[in-house]
Amino acid sequence: MELRYNPEELTRLPRSVTYENGKVKLIDQRLLPREFKVIELMTIEEVARAIVTMQVRGAPAIGAAVAFGLALYAETTKAKTKDEFFDGFYETYERLKNTRPTAVNLFWALNRVKKLVEEHRENSLDKIKHLIVEEAQKIADEDVEANLRMGHYGAEVLPEGNVLTHCNAGSLATVHLGTVGAVLRVMHKEGTLKLLWVDETRPVLQGARLSAWEYHYDGIPLKIISDNMAGFVMQQGKVDAIIVGADRIVANGDFANKIGTYTLAVLAKEHGIPFFTVAPLSTIDMSLKSGKEIPIEERAKEEVLTCGGCKIAPDVDVYNPAFDVTPHKYLTGIITDRGVVYPPFERNLKRLFKRE
């Protein structure tokens, strides 16, 4: 795959999650679009809270945030012996693990650093600390590279015209560029993206608040629609393709993504519209056979009972699953950083991992 652009040619945005000298820095996604602010986190509890409250969100961004959380531990711990260090490491690992359950990148990143640390248990404490920081940085850098690759693969297979997306799988949801974000940016650069339809994505409004903000910032022509308008827009022939991100893709191709994705997938099939998900290999969980096994996060009822901080409903009971599962039969293809996977997904995903 020939990479025609570098990240700086595709977006004016800075990286969403970075790490420097005991500080995890992130763009506070709860404040956008009202305010653009980079916050600095200096304790593990602050990192964990930032994930739970969605100051940082989106599967790959969460993965990078927990990896940097472990780096933060390594560089700030007061542990004097190796035993003390490892006790603190596992405590940190557990705290970060118990933040959000659906996006597999979180567990993937934590386990990648844990495995490395355990393999080097016999090394000096200084060496182990250095390895953790280096690995966390690698996870972040590899995410940017993966996004760039997906952007190029995706732009080759998406038809020219109007694209609809849901939630935010843009630069903000990753370290930089985005998964869907990279595809849209390459298409925009090459003139094949005519108009982007942005689903507002209730209840947390990641589409209206975040996707619309970041794509508009990069000059991509777009229109926001409320979620219940998507079907009508498709029926009117105004959507040529749909691309969404993923929080976890399993061995048979079923995938979890932001609540509302399943509805779009069914509508896309009815209207003969190509429907793609875009995700790096770190989002693919080959240990689960079907989407039924994916743990789905349920969030606080206030998210549904309020909008932009205002109460919009009486204080009644609420069901608030943050994600849904789209069966693979609705998918046209999975755009990964190692190429596009088409049906039969079970066989082709297995082949992809064997090749890697």
Ligand code: MRU
């Ligand atoms: O609850 P969120 O905002 O973290 O959910 C995010 C999504 O569903 C994204 O589509 C997914 O994480 C992919 S981000 C590249």
